[in-house]
Amino acid sequence: MSGAATPDPTAPLTPSGNLRRRQLVSRAAELAATAAAIVAVGALAIVVYTVVARGASAIDLDFIFTGYPTGVGPMLLGTLVIALVATLMAMPVGVLIALYLTEYAGARGTGALKLTLDLLNGLPSIILGLFVFALLVDHKQQSGFAGAVALAIIELPLIARGSQEVLQLVPQSLREASDALGVARWRSVLTVVLPTALGGIVTATVLAVARAAGETAPLILATSVFDPKHFSVNPFEAMPNVPVWIYKLSEEGNPEGFTEAWGMSLLLVSFILFASLGARALLARSKRKLSS
Amino acid sequence: MAGATSHTVRMARGARVSPLRKRLDLLGDRLLFGVCVLAALLAAGTIFLVGYQIVHGATPALSKFGFAFVYETTWQPNFGEFGAGSLLFGTAVTSAFALLLGAPIAIAIGLFLTLLAPAGVRGVVGPLVELLAAIPSVILGFWGLLVLAPFVQDHVEPFLHGALGFLPIFGTPETTGLSVFTASLILTLMVIPIIASISRDLFQSVPRELQDGASALGATRWEVVRGVVLPTTSSGVVAACLLGLGRALGEAIAVSQVIGAGSEIQASLFKSGDTLASRIALQFPGALTELHKASLYYCGVILLAIGLASNLIAQAIGRRFAYRGATAR
Numbered sequence: 154m155s156g157a158a159t160p161d162p163t164a165p166l167t168p169s170g171n172l173r174r175r176q177l178v179s180r181a182a183e184l185a186a187t188a189a190a191i192v193a194v195g196a197l198a199i200v201v202y203t204v205v206a207r208g209a210s211a212i213d214l215d216f217i218f219t220g221y222p223t224g225v226g227p228m229l230l231g232t233l234v235i236a237l238v239a240t241l242m243a244m245p246v247g248v249l250i251a252l253y254l255t256e257y258a259g260a261r262g263t264g265a266l267k268l269t270l271d272l273l274n275g276l277p278s279i280i281l282g283l284f285v286f287a288l289l290v291d292h293k294q295q296s297g298f299a300g301a302v303a304l305a306i307i308e309l310p311l312i313a314r315g316s317q318e319v320l321q322l323v324p325q326s327l328r329e330a331s332d333a334l335g336v337a338r339w340r341s342v343l344t345v346v347l348p349t350a351l352g353g354i355v356t357a358t359v360l361a362v363a364r365a366a367g368e369t370a371p372l373i374l375a376t377s378v379f380d381p382k383h384f385s386v387n388p389f390e391a392m393p394n395v396p397v398w399i400y401k402l403s404e405e406g407n408p409e410g411f412t413e414a415w416g417m418s419l420l421l422v423s424f425i426l427f428a429s430l431g432a433r434a435l436l437a438r439s440k441r442k443l444s445s
Numbered sequence: 446m447a448g449a450t451s452h453t454v455r456m457a458r459g460a461r462v463s464p465l466r467k468r469l470d471l472l473g474d475r476l477l478f479g480v481c482v483l484a485a486l487l488a489a490g491t492i493f494l495v496g497y498q499i500v501h502g503a504t505p506a507l508s509k510f511g512f513a514f515v516y517e518t519t520w521q522p523n524f525g526e527f528g529a530g531s532l533l534f535g536t537a538v539t540s541a542f543a544l545l546l547g548a549p550i551a552i553a554i555g556l557f558l559t560l561l562a563p564a565g566v567r568g569v570v571g572p573l574v575e576l577l578a579a580i581p582s583v584i585l586g587f588w589g590l591l592v593l594a595p596f597v598q599d600h601v602e603p604f605l606h607g608a609l610g611f612l613p614i615f616g617t618p619e620t621t622g623l624s625v626f627t628a629s630l631i632l633t634l635m636v637i638p639i640i641a642s643i644s645r646d647l648f649q650s651v652p653r654e655l656q657d658g659a660s661a662l663g664a665t666r667w668e669v670v671r672g673v674v675l676p677t678t679s680s681g682v683v684a685a686c687l688l689g690l691g692r693a694l695g696e697a698i699a700v701s702q703v704i705g706a707g708s709e710i711q712a713s714l715f716k717s718g719d720t721l722a723s724r725i726a727l728q729f730p731g732a733l734t735e736l737h738k739a740s741l742y743y744c745g746v747i748l749l750a751i752g753l754a755s756n757l758i759a760q761a762i763g764r765r766f767a768y769r770g771a772t773a774r
Binding site: 175176178179181182183185186187188189190192193194196197199200201203204245246247249250252253256257258262265266268269270271272273275276277278279280281282283284286287288291306309310313337338339340342343363364366367368369370373374377378396399400403404411414415418421422425426429430433 | 470471473474476477478480481482483484485487488489491492494495498499501502549550551553554556557558560561562570572573574576577579580581582583584585586587588590591592634637638641665666667668670688691694695696697698702722725726729730741742745748749752753756757760
């Protein structure tokens, strides 16, 4: 009726008042979320850039293949051996746990076992260091093996969860077909289910190794008093290893040691980044293949 | 007729009369099941064994200091006096600060990845954020020592002291940059990827219809988040934060590299301090007396108790949440 109630038809179609405020708030929130992502990626970029920029000059053939003081060969070899021993212990147990979860366990067993794996995964690594020290080192001597046990405990839940996810994707029809042919359970598990999931299990293991390779806290208690000149493959003595050596050099405060530590950091970070990126890509592919 | 049995029938008969194979299969089935159960029991046994060994190692300190160890603040190895009060304080402050700073950033990243980022960006940023968790703590700590600490000392601490110096937590900066503040920043970097990846998964599970409904009613993007996404996932996000807290509490190496190993309780974040985990890493290898070692084990007991508790609570919340989500659908 009155002219004031009808909106002005020529007014521009831009929000005003309350709506404008709400849209500004929304816009600000979007900007903040984007900024948060940039902060995290930026932090990663800065750390990786620093490691590359300061470590690249230290690396040459001597650095990789000779012992202290010209290179860090013994540490690289030791880390390799410790990681290998740890994986040899963790992988069979992890895969068996995954098999138990997918092939045998009922609802209650699954719940309890998954909780156990989560708790294992959440144990602080320094606690595992204290554990292996009490179990294997105290009143005896430090050993690469003690370090490997700690790393195996770190790898175990990762391998078990990763393998379980892949095993679950093995089509039920394969198991049924095998049953229908009269094949015993254990035979079909070993000859049908496991081979189908093998690719995924291996990549899950690689991810676990990448996670464990840089762990320092347990090794400081398990295998830290070593001779950095001595190439050792005997896991029953204290073995030189990369993380503890980086830690020691960082505590010493000597500029040449810092360069050496940056060099080792670069080697370690590139191994970890390539292993985890590659394994992720492979894992995604084998999961896609299994579920298609 | 008698000789004309078909090939298949002969095969079936052949399969029937093979008791050896049958027995082998029975044995194989039991063996595989047994080995699998054994592996599962081994995992459960490991947790109990870890708990037992740590408590066992702490026994001398437990019987000498009793519960007073938890709040006593003197730590003098030469005089056999030990108390974890200042360490507990350091652990609480660094973890709380890391969580206060890291959780909002991580949740925002989760929102960015699920609601804002185009598919291409999401495929790159998501893995990159998770790679932040893959950087070994010793390298992050080394970087913190040589790059972050000097930067914090030259720029951040003077700035915060100048702007907010009236608050006791932003006291006069020290000369090294090795401080509770720097340690908290490193822990923040470690907490972010954990919370971000869990909360991203949570946000993805929010039913599309609810969000579309809110949008249809005229809600802006932020109001959809505020009114639909966050309320439906709040308990899961709390669980994610608790898992992040567990990570921050237990980090030993990186913290020991940048916190400066002080032994007093100080209000200012810019002073040195120490945490339970970092004290174990720093002093255990050089511990001389049995009592010193036992006290460090005692720190381990406290750490284990808090860590397991936060983890269990997180699992309980997460499980309830998953259950509710399953029935709602």
